[in-house]
Amino acid sequence: MAKPPLTLYLAAPRGFCAGVDRAIKIVELALQKWGAPVYVRHEIVHNKFVVDDLRAKGAVFVEELDECPDDRPVVFSAHGVPKAVPAEARRREMIHVDATCPLVTKVHNEAQRHHEQGRQMIMIGHAGHPETVGTIGQLPPGEVLLVETVGDVAGLSVRDPERLAYITQTTLSVDDTAEIAAALQARFPAIVVPAHDDICYATTNRQHAVKAIAPRIDALLVIGAPNSSNSKRLVEVGRAAGCGYAQLVQRAADIDWRALDGIRAVGITAGASAPEVLVNEVIDAFRDRYDTTVELVETAQESVEFKVPRVLREPA
Structure with a gap:
């Protein structure tokens, strides 16, 4: 027929993308350099096929650092981690390798710079996503407010509307994010916008x-x-x-x-x-x-x- x-x-x-390519390569090179097992905090990238393949090569995936022994290397996922995580790894004298995508690191640095200049941050992102958790965790509690929708903008309670900046998760819808950004700028005309789009x-x-x-x-x-x-x-x-x-x-x-x-x-x-x-x-x-x-x-x-x-x- x-x-x-x-x-x-x-x-x-x-x-x-280049960030995913690099993150996978980091785990593979860590296994070559230090042998198995190499621990990975969180899925290195969000794909079961990739994670299963690396697991078969000797990677052990965990959710938190306290599941890792002190004497084995640990890799942090491409999504980025709160500042407290590498600080704890240093305290425990662990070998740790950061596979955070450089474009996510760029957003972290942006947030840090605004914080040092006295601005409160608003992040457009998805609650609970590892990248959002990692970015919010770059600054002290309360310094980053999260919005997911245009509707969330109206409910924001900020410290000083004259001293604000916004950043975004790197993996959002370009069109949806533009709408939320427009709502932020309409409500807070003095808000500092990213010099370059944070969406990668x-x-x-x-x-x-x-x-x-x-x-x-x-x-x-x-x-x-x-x-x-x-x-x-x-x-x-x-x-x-x-x-x-x-x-x-x-x-x-x-x-x-x-x-x-x-x-x-x-x-x-x-x-x-x-x-x-x-x-x-x-x-x-x-x-x-x-x-x-x-x-x-x-x-x-x-x-x-x-x-x-x-x-x-x-x-x-």
Whole structure:
């Protein structure tokens, strides 16, 4: 029986960003340098496939530092950690390596600079997300106020409306964040805005690529983890851009084929912590069921690379 025809529009850029690439490399190099086990505080990046692969190589994933022994190295995840965490590692004289994405560190430094200049910070972000927790934890309690929605802005109680600045989580929806930022500026005209957008280049580029394929497709599949902020934003961006069906899938096995019945054009993208091997797995699953044509839609090229910490570039 002939397979029905289907076009897959493959968004580019998609998948791994420079910060994720660097974080994974840090764990692999730490295992090479110090041998297993190497402890990792929190999932190094939000992707089960990546975490399982590193676990098989000897990484041990924990939620808190008190689960780590003093005599083994510990790596801090790409999302960043509160200042208290490396301070505790130093107190315990642990070997610790910080895999925080440099673009998250940039936001940390920004917050610190404003704090030193006497400004209270407002952070646009998602409560409980490790990056938000890490950024708020750079400053003393009460110095960073969190807003998640435009509605939250009205309820803010600030120390001095003349001495405020805002920062954002790096993995938010560009459009939603712009609305919240506008609400902050309307309520607090003196608020200091970031010199450069805090939302990272990779998040922005992946959202633009989804918007570019949206008019051509009947459905969008985003390959990523349910706890991955940037992946969930891609689903929302797809829906906002008019995709009737947009779904987050971790792997090909998660695809709801019945929901795609009768569809002739599907967009595929991947969150910044999803490896390309999972994209290929999804494409192969479509090829098994459809007479598939793959079209690449590229809206930007990425050449960003981040160095690993010096301790991993030196011999053991």
